[in-house]
Amino acid sequence: MDGLRTWIEIDTDALKHNYRFFKKHAGGHCRVMAVVKSNAYGHGLMETAEALQDAGADCFAVDSIVEALALRDVGIVSDILVLGHTLKDRFADAASNGIAITIAGMADLKNLRETQLTLLPKLIPLYIHIKIDTGMHRQGFSLSELPQVFEALTVLRDNGDILLDGLYTHLAAAGDPKFSKETRAQIALFSDIADGMPENKLWPEHIHAVATAGALAHPEAHFDMVRIGIGLYGYWPSRTPAVAFPNSVLKPVLSWKTIVTDIKNFPKDERIGYGFSEKLTRNSRVALLPVGYWHGYRGALSRKAHVLIRGKRAKVLGRVSMDMMNVDVADIPEAQPEDIATLIGTDGSEFVSAHELAHCARTSVYEMLTCINPLIKRVLVSNGQS
Numbered sequence: 038m039d040g041l042r043t044w045i046e047i048d049t050d051a052l053k054h055n056y057r058f059f060k061k062h063a064g065g066h067c068r069v070m071a072v073v074k075s076n077a078y079g080h081g082l083m084e085t086a087e088a089l090q091d092a093g094a095d096c097f098a099v100d101s102i103v104e105a106l107a108l109r110d111v112g113i114v115s116d117i118l119v120l121g122h123t124l125k126d127r128f129a130d131a132a133s134n135g136i137a138i139t140i141a142g143m144a145d146l147k148n149l150r151e152t153q154l155t156l157l158p159k160l161i162p163l164y165i166h167i168k169i170d171t172g173m174h175r176q177g178f179s180l181s182e183l184p185q186v187f188e189a190l191t192v193l194r195d196n197g198d199i200l201l202d203g204l205y206t207h208l209a210a211a212g213d214p215k216f217s218k219e220t221r222a223q224i225a226l227f228s229d230i231a232d233g234m235p236e237n238k239l240w241p242e243h244i245h246a247v248a249t250a251g252a253l254a255h256p257e258a259h260f261d262m263v264r265i266g267i268g269l270y271g272y273w274p275s276r277t278p279a280v281a282f283p284n285s286v287l288k289p290v291l292s293w294k295t296i297v298t299d300i301k302n303f304p305k306d307e308r309i310g311y312g313f314s315e316k317l318t319r320n321s322r323v324a325l326l327p328v329g330y331w332h333g334y335r336g337a338l339s340r341k342a343h344v345l346i347r348g349k350r351a352k353v354l355g356r357v358s359m360d361m362m363n364v365d366v367a368d369i370p371e372a373q374p375e376d377i378a379t380l381i382g383t384d385g386s387e388f389v390s391a392h393e394l395a396h397c398a399r400t401s402v403y404e405m406l407t408c409i410n411p412l413i414k415r416v417l418v419s420n421g422q423s
Contacts, residue, residue, distance in 0.1 A: 038416060042327045043295035045415045046382070047080055051271060051288035053092040058286060059265045060093075063252065067259050070245065072266035073108075074100035074120060079333075079406035080270055080291050081415035083111045088417065089269070090115060098264055102127045105136045118166055118203070128152045128163060137164035137202045141176040146189050153196055166203035167241070169230055171223040173209040183230065187237040194239075203262075204231055204241040212250025212274045220251075224258045231260070250274040272391060272402050289390060292382030293409065297346065297374050299325040300366060309363055310355020315340055317354075321367045324351065326378050329360040333409035334380060337398035344378045347371055348385025351378070 038044045060069050071094040072078075077085035086097060086108050096116035099105050102124075105117045116137065123131060123138040125148035131138050140149060149165070167186065170177030178186050193199040206227045210216035224246060231244050244260040249268035251258055267274055271289035301323050309315040309323065324346065330336045339357045343350040344364050351364040351372075366372040377384075381391055395405040 038294070038414075041414055042298075043293070043332060043413060045079075045081065045409065045413050046292040046294065046418045047084055047088070047415055048288070048290050048292070048420045049088040049091075049417050050419050051290045052085065052088050052269065054288050055269050055271055055290070056089060056092045056094060056265075059249075059252065059263070059268060062256075063259055063263050066261065068095040068243070068262040070096045070098050070118065070262055070264045071269060072098040072120075072248070072264050074098060074104065074266070075407045076411045078267060078270050078403065079409040079411075081411075082107060084415045084417055086113050087111060095262075098266075102131055102136065102138070106130065106134060109134050109136070125149075125152050132161045132163040132198075135164070137166055139168050139176070140165045141168040141178065143178075143182065143185070146186065149193060149199065150189070153193060153199060162198050162200045164200050164202035166205055166243075167201065169204065169206045169227060171206045171208075171226045172219065173207055173223075175207070177206060180226070180230075187239060190239055191237070201239055201241045203243040203245065204234065205243075205245045208247060208251050208255075208258075211247060212254055220255065224255060227258075248274075267403060270406065272406075289382070291391070291406065293380040293413075294382065295326050295328045295378050295380060297324045297366075297372065297376045297378055298327050298361075299374055300372060301325075308355075310339075311358065312356060315355040319367065321354075321365055322370070322372070323354060323363050324366045324372060324376075324378070326362050326364060327360065328380065329358045329362055331359045331410065332413060334362065335394075335398045335400070335405070335408065337400070338394060341397040342394055343389060344380050345382075345384035345387050345389055346376055346378050348387055350387060350389075 063069055071089045073082055073086050076082050090113055098118045098120050100121040102119055105119050118137045120139055168177040170179050208220055208223050211220050227246050243262045245262035246258045247255055248264045249266055252263040271287045303317055303321050303323055305317055305319050307317050328334050334357055336357045338353055342353045346369055349369045351366050354363040354365050381389055391402045391405045395402045
């Protein structure tokens with residue numbers, strides 16, 4: 038890639054393919070909320086959202102009002118829900134830009150009451166989604182708090198300009214068969230709460246409970262909207278493929294590439310890296326790559342992971358540094374400076390997945406992807422996989 042030492046390629050065809058898979062699976066009656074929080078799981082917030090809007094995404098979910106406003110600034114006109122906490126002095130920004138916010142605790146309700154008469158622009162509604170804690174015990178109102186919540190929502194509605202756009206929950210282990218009983222209990226509890234809303238003269242516009250794993254494993258809980266995050270980017274949540282979907286259904290969207298900046302020859306028994314952390318077991322050619330843990334290539338990958346150069350695997354040697362690392366190209370005699378090295382993605386018949394790196398680093402694919410430095414240039418490409 039001209040002028041870049043390291044870059045991320047986002048395959049828009051693969052992204053659209055994955056979206057269409059989930060849209061078809063959800064059914065025509067059900068909206069698909071594209072979850073693009075946390076820099077679109079490391080893929081690039083604006084770039085990914087624009088591609089998904091082109092694919093016909095029904096709506097978007099982000100973590101913060103900052104992310105939501107960034108999407109509005111680049112022309113995303115679809116509905117947007119902020120999943121995380123919104124400061125009360127940003128409620129007016131949400132209302133002015135048609136952005137829905139999550140109300141998930143008594144402090145949120147208090148903030149809503151205080152700002153309804155003072156900060157919200159007159160005659161411009163604020164859309165809210167009420168989140169229920171059905172067992173994950175993170176965000177959300179508990180069952181015991183619901184009478185107070187319903188009473189407060191009625192007052193807020195009657196005072197005007199607060200619109201109940203949604204009711205939702207989050208499942209703790211939807212893709213894990215080991216917790217199927219607990220998941221069914223969460224779904225049943227949420228269904229009962231949703232069914233009881235009209236009795237309190239409250240009619241949420243949308244009801245949603247499942248993310249990627251739940252959308253696949255529990256179609257009975259689709260309601261009228263599903264939230265799809267990791268699946269959009271071509272990866273299954275843990276254990277979900279066993280539900281009955283082959284790995285080939287989804288197409289990984291992100292490739293991470295860099296260049297070889299130098300190659301040196303070292304004799305057997307020479308030591309490589311900080312702390313002399315690797316002793317060479319043979320005469321070796323060692324390639325230098327301008328990527329390190331600052332870029333998001335985790336130190337835990339030291340001496341374990343592989344990159345791809347000229348369609349072959351090259352093992353990471355020694356300790357990954359802040360801005361560079363060494364790899365073994367003794368078995369790639371044709372390797373030269375300025376060759377492309379693929380950190381995540383395909384080169385020839387070889388493939389390094391984010392799952393592979395996550396396994397090496399003993400972490401999750403979510404963490405591996407979202408920790409890629411957002412300052413690295415994201416480039417949209419089309420690889421004809423749609």
